[in-house]
Amino acid sequence: ELYRNAHYTVSATQLSQLPSDSGFEVAFAGRSNAGKSSAINTITGIKALARISKTPGRTQMINFFHLDDERALVDLPGYGYAKVPEKMKLKWQTTLSKYLETRQSLRGLMLMMDIRHPLKNFDLQMLDWAKQAELPIHILLTKSDKLGRGAGGNALQQVRKELKDVGLEASVQLFSSLNHQGRDEAIQVLDNWFEL
Numbered sequence: 702e703l704y705r706n707a708h709y710t711v712s713a714t715q716l717s718q719l720p721s722d723s724g725f726e727v728a729f730a731g732r733s734n735a736g737k738s739s740a741i742n743t744i745t746g747i748k749a750l751a752r753i754s755k756t757p758g759r760t761q762m763i764n765f766f767h768l769d770d771e772r773a774l775v776d777l778p779g780y781g782y783a784k785v786p787e788k789m790k791l792k793w794q795t796t797l798s799k800y801l802e803t804r805q806s807l808r809g810l811m812l813m814m815d816i817r818h819p820l821k822n823f824d825l826q827m828l829d830w831a832k833q834a835e836l837p838i839h840i841l842l843t844k845s846d847k848l849g850r851g852a853g854g855n856a857l858q859q860v861r862k863e864l865k866d867v868g869l870e871a872s873v874q875l876f877s878s879l880n881h882q883g884r885d886e887a888i889q890v891l892d893n894w895f896e897l
């Protein structure tokens with residue numbers, strides 16, 4: 702499995718620092734604590750990757766994990782920044798939206814949302830940018846183990862309905878890094894985007 706080859710290559714704080722725009726990229730986004738690092742761990746099977754993204758200073762960077770010469774998982778910053786000045790937030794929003802809009806190699810956006818707290822402002826913002834960029838979107842409802850089977854299924858249907866109501870097209874699935882529910886399903890989506 703190619704995902705097990707994932708290795709950290711480079712970080713960027715601005716668009717000019719991104720690696721050359723060729724090959725295939727899939728962006729991972731989520732509010733902080735949504736379970737994004739755990740999901741990247743679970744998908745790749747490599748615990749160290751999450752630690753890299755959590756390194757002080759790197760939490761607000763775009764971090765690249767290459768699978769091979771032409772494919773990369775791109776870890777986007779998780780908006781942990783209650784304490785970050787407004788000016789910096791705005792700068793980041795510009796960087797992120799421009800990345801989503803202009804990056805040729807970007808094939809899709811994986812958005813992680815805690816199944817108990819879906820579709821917050823950050824999520825809607827990311828979804829809106831991805832829509833404007835005509836980027837395919839796949840949503841992982843993370844920590845699905847926190848809900849029973851019935852409640853999990855209900856939450857899934859509810860999110861699908863709310864997306865439809867606001868005119869957003871995205872596929873949605875349950876995901877748990879604890880029991881690996883949905884790992885295969887997520888990998889199928891990635892395989893598709895990476896043309897594997």
Ligand code: GDP
Pocket residue numbers: 731732733734735736737738739740779843844845846847876877878879880
């Ligand atoms: P990030 O900030 O989005 O990268 O989130 P993390 O991956 O660091 O996860 C945040 C917290 O949620 C941590 O305490 C994780 O252990 C916990 N967590 C993440 N994924 C799961 C999951 O699938 N199930 C459960 N029960 N907890 C999870």
